[in-house]
Amino acid sequence: MKxxxxxVIKNSLKRIFLYRACLVRLKMMGVEKVFxxxxxxxxxxTSDQVRKDFSEFGIRGNKRGGYEIDELLGKMExxxxxxxxxxxxxxxxxxxxxxLSKYQRFVQRNMNIVATFDIDPFKQKIRSDIPVYSPDRMxxxxxxxxxxxxxxxxxxxxxxxxxDDLVRLGIKGIIxxxxxxxxxxxxxxxxxxxxxxxxESVIYYVHKQIKADGQKNIELxxxxxxx
Amino acid sequence: MKxxxxxVIKNSLKRIFLYRACLVRLKMMGVEKVFxxxxxxxxxxTSDQVRKDFSEFGIRGNKRGGYEIDELLGKMExxxxxxxxxxxxxxxxxxxxxxLSKYQRFVQRNMNIVATFDIDPFKQKIRSDIPVYSPDRMxxxxxxxxxxxxxxxxxxxxxxxxxDDLVRLGIKGIIxxxxxxxxxxxxxxxxxxxxxxxxESVIYYVHKQIKADGQKNIELxxxxxxx
DNA sequence: ATTATAATGTGAAGAAAATCACAAAATATG
DNA sequence: CATATTTTGTGATTTTCTTCACATTATAAT
Ligand SMILES: NC(=O)c1ccc[n+]([C@@H]2O[C@H](COP(=O)([O-])OP(=O)(O)OC[C@H]3O[C@@H](n4cnc5c(N)ncnc54)[C@H](O)[C@@H]3O)[C@@H](O)[C@H]2O)c1
Ligand SMILES: NC(=O)c1ccc[n+]([C@@H]2O[C@H](COP(=O)([O-])OP(=O)(O)OC[C@H]3O[C@@H](n4cnc5c(N)ncnc54)[C@H](O)[C@@H]3O)[C@@H](O)[C@H]2O)c1
Numbered sequence: 001m002k003x004x005x006x007x008v009i010k011n012s013l014k015r016i017f018l019y020r021a022c023l024v025r026l027k028m029m030g031v032e033k034v035f036x037x038x039x040x041x042x043x044x045x046t047s048d049q050v051r052k053d054f055s056e057f058g059i060r061g062n063k064r065g066g067y068e069i070d071e072l073l074g075k076m077e078x079x080x081x082x083x084x085x086x087x088x089x090x091x092x093x094x095x096x097x098x099x100l101s102k103y104q105r106f107v108q109r110n111m112n113i114v115a116t117f118d119i120d121p122f123k124q125k126i127r128s129d130i131p132v133y134s135p136d137r138m139x140x141x142x143x144x145x146x147x148x149x150x151x152x153x154x155x156x157x158x159x160x161x162x163x164d165d166l167v168r169l170g171i172k173g174i175i176x177x178x179x180x181x182x183x184x185x186x187x188x189x190x191x192x193x194x195x196x197x198x199x200e201s202v203i204y205y206v207h208k209q210i211k212a213d214g215q216k217n218i219e220l221x222x223x224x225x226x227x
Numbered sequence: 228m229k230x231x232x233x234x235v236i237k238n239s240l241k242r243i244f245l246y247r248a249c250l251v252r253l254k255m256m257g258v259e260k261v262f263x264x265x266x267x268x269x270x271x272x273t274s275d276q277v278r279k280d281f282s283e284f285g286i287r288g289n290k291r292g293g294y295e296i297d298e299l300l301g302k303m304e305x306x307x308x309x310x311x312x313x314x315x316x317x318x319x320x321x322x323x324x325x326x327l328s329k330y331q332r333f334v335q336r337n338m339n340i341v342a343t344f345d346i347d348p349f350k351q352k353i354r355s356d357i358p359v360y361s362p363d364r365m366x367x368x369x370x371x372x373x374x375x376x377x378x379x380x381x382x383x384x385x386x387x388x389x390x391d392d393l394v395r396l397g398i399k400g401i402i403x404x405x406x407x408x409x410x411x412x413x414x415x416x417x418x419x420x421x422x423x424x425x426x427e428s429v430i431y432y433v434h435k436q437i438k439a440d441g442q443k444n445i446e447l448x449x450x451x452x453x454x
Numbered sequence: 455a456t457t458a459t460a461a462t463g464t465g466a467a468g469a470a471a472a473t474c475a476c477a478a479a480a481t482a483t484g
Numbered sequence: 485c486a487t488a489t490t491t492t493g494t495g496a497t498t499t500t501c502t503t504c505a506c507a508t509t510a511t512a513a514t
Binding site for chain 4: 458
């Protein structure tokens with residue numbers, strides 16, 4: 001039975017990404033070694049956390065010596081399978097799809113969008129580095145480039161249908177930008193990214209913060225009154 | 228001191244968003260009442276979890292009767308401050324910024340991008356519903372519309388600088404799409420969204436899944452051999 | 455009206471994640 | 485070379501999150 005795959009990126013994995021970004025920056029600045037507390041400061045976590053995370057992912061440094069940045073990055077490349085290239089397809093060349101297709105950083109990280117698909121014949125005329133095909137050529141392209149990962153950027157109503165097609169064609173991982181939880185077999189990884197929710201949660205926390213600040217002021221006031 | 232605000236959206240909050248999306252869909256289908264296990268099935272969590280989450284956010288139903296969808300949505304609107312409108316500014320009208328500025332769903336959820344800003348004079352000529360201004364008009368606009376929330380879609384190198392400006396102008400919450408952890412005072416909420424990381428984590432979990440599948444096959448093989 | 459049933463709400467138990475704290479090891483210093 | 489210092493790595497502890505389990509209550513059936 002097709003079901004919602006409850007897929008949540010582990011916080012420890014998210015932090016590993018943060019550490020890596022930080023390491024890349026430090027390396028560019030010519031730094032060669034790093035301590036857990038350096039990474040901690042730069043990423044807003046505690047140094048214990050950094051070491052625990054490294055431990056979880058089997059990364060080890062040397063006592064007193066900290067971590068060799070190059071070695072660390074090498075290990076992370078392995079963890080994230082950055083040694084090989086990843087061919088990706090993108091479905092839906094609308095506003096968001098177009099932006100994503102032009103995003104250079106995917107390529108820099110060995111993630112290549114080899115083809116995009118759109119039902120709109122007009123969109124299929126877009127001239128850019130990446131071809132825009134009609135969806136009926138999906139099987140051909142996915143097979144030819146051995147694609148296993150897909151990006152969904154079609155309207156909400158079409159997302160599930162597109163997802164079903166992709167799964168049938170052998171796609172194993174999907175990042176979905178349509179605000180619609182996708183149902184897929186449990187062995188298929190689906191990362192539902194909902195930018196509206198992300199923005200709304202900022203608003204939520206801002207309000208909470210403002211309320212907490214207000215509370216603090218009341219407390220201060222109260223303490224003042226005692227004198 | 229400006230520091231990284233370690234800001235992670237709570238999983239329970241993320242789930243509340245899921246429930247809401249599901250409720251909206253059910254309501255459109257004419258459904259009026261819902262049970263915890265309905266929401267659970269639709270969102271890939273357990274019904275216990277749904278009830279615990281509701282409990283955390285102070286949402287109560289009636290025993291045996293489940294939850295009134297309208298009432299539930301009303302309570303959620305309150306929780307998410309959807310009763311009032313939220314004015315937002317967007318900085319950086321490049322590929323991503325343009326897509327975001329055209330995204331209708333923000334408006335549908337009472338989040339209005341009232342103005343966008345770009346240093347590129349060419350971008351300032353974009354003709355769409357939302358005006359594109361030079362950054363030197365930021366103070367004026369933010370004050371006029373009482374803006375408290377901002378979207379950053381500028382290149383990595385400019386992101387921190389833009390963030391600093393925004394904070395100086397009274398912005399309290401930021402969603403940042405540049406792959407650069409922003410430093411801000413602790414009372415300012417910063418949601419760093421990194422789409423590269425999101426995609427890469429899909430690849431990570433796909434590989435893990437494939438490896439686990441392989442493992443399962445080996446185990447099966449082993450069990451078979453015992454007979 | 456009484457009884458049976460079905461769903462909620464929440465303490466208790468269990469699991470997972472984060473923090474603490476310190477022994478072990480590597481490097482620096484005298 | 486011996487000692488002091490610094491940082492790692494990891495068990496122990498604490499905190500947070502999830503699942504379990506069941507008393508409670510609203511509805512349905514008889
Ligand atoms: N625009 C944004 O900034 C933004 C932000 C977050 C999420 N999203 C979501 O991403 C999706 C795309 O948004 P958008 O603004 O680019 O919309 P859009 O309407 O501009 O683009 C959608 C594209 O998908 C194509 N399409 C529709 N059905 C298809 C199918 N079955 N197969 C292939 N292509 C198909 C359409 O022809 C169109 O080109 C939506 O689900 C939206 O909610 C958009
Ligand atoms: N394109 C994507 O799909 C995508 C996806 C994820 C993240 N991002 C990130 O979002 C950001 C924008 O990406 P993009 O592809 O739109 O890049 P882009 O180069 O197309 O757009 C950047 C825009 O920001 C403007 N800008 C630069 N400095 C500015 C400043 N100080 N104030 C105001 N405007 C300024 C530029 O003039 C340009 O129009 C980048 O950080 C990128 O890494 C992009």
